[in-house]
Amino acid sequence: MRPTSVEVNGTDFAAPPRPGQCLRTYLRELGWYGVKKGCDAGDCGACTVHVDGRPVHSCLLPAYRALGHRVTTIEGLAPGGEPHPVQRAFLDAQGFQCGFCTAGMIMTVAALDEAQHQDLGRALKGSLCRCTGYRAIADAVAGVTNVEQPGPGDQIGRNLPAPGGPAVVTGTARFTLDVSVDGLTHLKLLRSPHAHARIRSIDPSAASAVPGVLAVFTYADSPGRLYSTARHEDPRDDPADTRLFDDVVRFVGQRVAGVLADSVAAAEEGCRRLVVDYEILPAVFDPEQAMAPGAPILHPDKGAEQRIACAQRNIAVEVHGDVGDVEAGFAAADAVYEHTFTTHRVQHAHLETHASISRLDETGRLDVRTSSQVPFLTRRALCDLFDRPEQTVRVACGRVGGGFGAKQEMLTEDLAALATLRTGRPVQLEFTRQEQFAATTTRHPATVQIKVGARRDGTLTALRLRVVSNTGAYGNHAAAIFHSCHEAVSVYRCPNKKVDGYAVYTNTVPAGAYRGYGLSQTIFAVESAMDELARALGLDPIAFRQRNVIGPDDPMIAHSTEPEDVEIGSYGLDQCLDLVDAALRRGEGTSPGPDWLIGQGVALAMIDTVPPHGHRSRARISLLPDGGYELAVGTAEFGNGTSTVHRQLAATVLGTSVDRIRLRQADTDVVAYDTGAFGSTGIVVAGLAATRAAQALRDRLIAAAAARTGVDPAACELDADAVRCGGVPVPLADLAQGGWAPAGEGACDGSPRSVAFNVHGFRVAVHPGTGEIRILQSVHAADAGRVVNPMQCRGQVEGGVAQALGAAMYEAMVLDETGRVTTDTFRNYHVPAFGDVPRTEVHFADTADRLGPLGAKSMSESPFNPVAPALANAVRDATGIRFGALPLTRDRVCLSIAAGAELPPAHTAGVHPHE
């Protein structure tokens, strides 16, 4: 007889699967939320479960095939209560950051045999992690313990574990959609097939007739207000060029209409039945062409009022500035190097796609649970959009499965909120991986023309940049990325500098914030050019940089002498250069063979520790009756490790250990305000607010104990259990009694700001016959100030390096001649897998910042920034060929070596026909 139930983690479930349902959604509908959706296409492995002991990607397995079989999910891996050895190993090594891939990773590792352990690159090629760079995962597989156990004493500089670890490795951490909501409805979007079109009409009648369809939303339902999907402390940082649903679509993939239904299937069917009449408009994909006279204009009806620099020329934002006299500087140079560098379109590829659930609570308040880096800014945007007072909207995050800047954006919350406000129903909107690629945001592709000159002795005389970035159809973050023209330039002492920058609208998927904003693009050009200039002068590239970089007492001047609120709160660039120099001189990594060309290269990067125009954070910490503490912060944890660091900072101030501090976070209900987790602010802004809150509470506790005992507060000291007043302990539990709930509040407004430094070095072998680049040595030195948690900080560096190597060697978004993104799966957009990432030596400079919390600085975006130029410089050293465009794929490297000069990227320079 045909079996009618599935055994999941020891229990039989008889729910009949739908005919085309995959096992992944079947399991999640049963409440096994440890089974994640990363790609829904079998590429990432986040949904890995065991069926009769065999690991499979549950997104690919027809659910009915599990009938009569035994399914084990992460929740059932260790039925006895004790963690499975692999779960234990991932905890001990802290083999995760955001934790979204972890369940699938553990289920995969638990199924490896001995031979597979010897070849992890192959064994784990179907398990993607976007955060760690895989070193911590390798440690977990090898049984290395990285974490220290919490305990009393100094909490700074210790490898204390992430508080979310136990929930992450057991699959019980609750990410955005890992909740059960009664009466949940589903919103799906119809997206534009045209790069530029006016919508004449949308006929919803056939869609509305689909059983289960509850509502159809089109431009007719859109609030009239223009806004930007980008979220910043100051909303005026971004042009207001976007409507919730517009009657003009400006890129393939733009939202055209939404269908709400009681099932995803009905909502999808409704979308297919919408009849849209488009008037096709001419489109432009290249930013230089878009600025030329006669080009199609994307936003002809907008202008200065919407903060668009020059709508008639498609220029969203422009910057111009100079100091000194660059022409005189070039005239005084003995060597001048001039070249054009291009960086391509890449994607964040965080494993948790954008998603929201909105509903009305019992009081009628709009409650949005979302995968965001910016819950408070999203609340403000929703209030603006729907004309609601702040107290009628709550925005909160669960655990967030990666972001890298992509979730500094409102891409789902507005739609879910609209549907809930119109229907009163709880609404879920979950993006597919295809939607992530086609219709969210990307890094800004950029072209940088650079000219740089120096005297014979190596002294820079002039530096000139012209930056053209492609912001896509909308200008979200178009202005913010031009901070790239600051740090990449001001790190060099040079009397004559000039910068011109244009962020240009084209009919392509919008670009947005991505780890480092525009810095990686500009630094690729500057650091490649510095390398060439050193070569032209016969100088060692590190010595050349040492001669020209700013020192601890130098002013930081980019293209203006206007005062800024940035200062050198600590200076470790010299140490970073020395550390990388020394490591490369050790010359680790042997050549694979006589056919290979060997070379080495370095690059440096500076970054402001906080974004400009303010970044505000509020924190509150209270003593609990049991003598522990509850720390509330607004900033979100999305794998950046701030939860760990906030506890360490507060515990240090309060003389306690981190396990005594419970954390509430990323919820507009728990603190007054937080600008959000972007711009590397988790430690230096939110952490400073938490530190100050803890300091305020410490002072109050000491004052209270002093008053109670009559001892001078100066003679009182707080420890883990009591305030010791001249030897008399006043237990904390006593202080929290009697109706008094001692609490401290802290604030930070993100100014003044400091700078952090990163230097990367590579030794590579390049095979001229195949184009393969093999990384023999990868070394990174970071100046993060006082390193609060070396294990986590190293993880941030390694993850940034891996992500940057992906962009430098493999990843490329390809658009076809219609402007459609064709690389919309991980099969065709290759993010680094385990076997693609070398181990990187990570060194830290010994500094302590006078502005950051307890001496700490930011270290989350910046490790990305020097990697691509360091690699290109090493490949240049090996092959003699200067690559001015990325990525350095094997095919292009091989053909360029054969041609004796760089060939352009075949698939990424503009558009490419695709089968």
Place this chain on the structure above:
Amino acid sequence: MDLNTITSVIEAPTRTDQARWQPGDAWLAGGTWLFSEPQPHLRRLVDLTGFGWEPLRAGETGLEIAATCTLAQLYAMPLPPHWPVGPLIRDCCHALLGSFKIWNEATVGGNLCLSLPPGPMISLTAALDGVCTIWTPDGGHRQVAAAEFVTGPRANVLAPGELLRSISLPDRALRATTAFRQISLSPHGRSAALLIGARTPGSFVLTVTASTVRPIQLRYAAVPGPAELAAAVDRTIDPPLYYDDVHGTPAWRRLMTLRFAEEISRELGGQP
């Protein structure tokens, strides 16, 4: 992913069901491709595993691989010592972009029927002179060489309603000494070129796959010298036959193809 337009599944099909094939039907084998992309044009799945075919049958005439044999089953199959192609089979399994987890469901037949140029089961069965048995909707069957089965990217000889029943590898080919070369843009990525040389007494066949839109074979009585073989490959493969997608440019695929042809000649004893 969920295929929400599917309204029914035939879990235990018969040849009669095959005769009633209709638009909107899809054969389901492992499902590892079918469930990996939206399929809004489909209404019904016909589950080939419901036929209950024996995955692998080894006999004196060779090895019959059922279309529904998974890569994991093929990978794990012990081969007799006179069939020294075990390493080649395993290399081809590893050449699949999907990991060992995918092998647990992905099938040999599915890999052929998907007909992507880098499909490593296409390479394997073509290189070992496989013969495909195709069941026709009228209840009959026909045969076609594995090397002729795929006609281009996502295109093959199957007519609507036809299905791939099995691939038979002849004993003679299974006795071959083989050489395998593969490259992709990343260490474990999708193949941009996959070449196999198979030498048996009195014959040598070079099979070019992944770099070309369909398998290309060159046959000789003995292994040609490296330069001779590479030159012959270059003459045989017209530039438009090199595949162009994000996994490698045609010009590079050509260079890798010629390079591997030379290497295979050297490995199998071709004299300069």
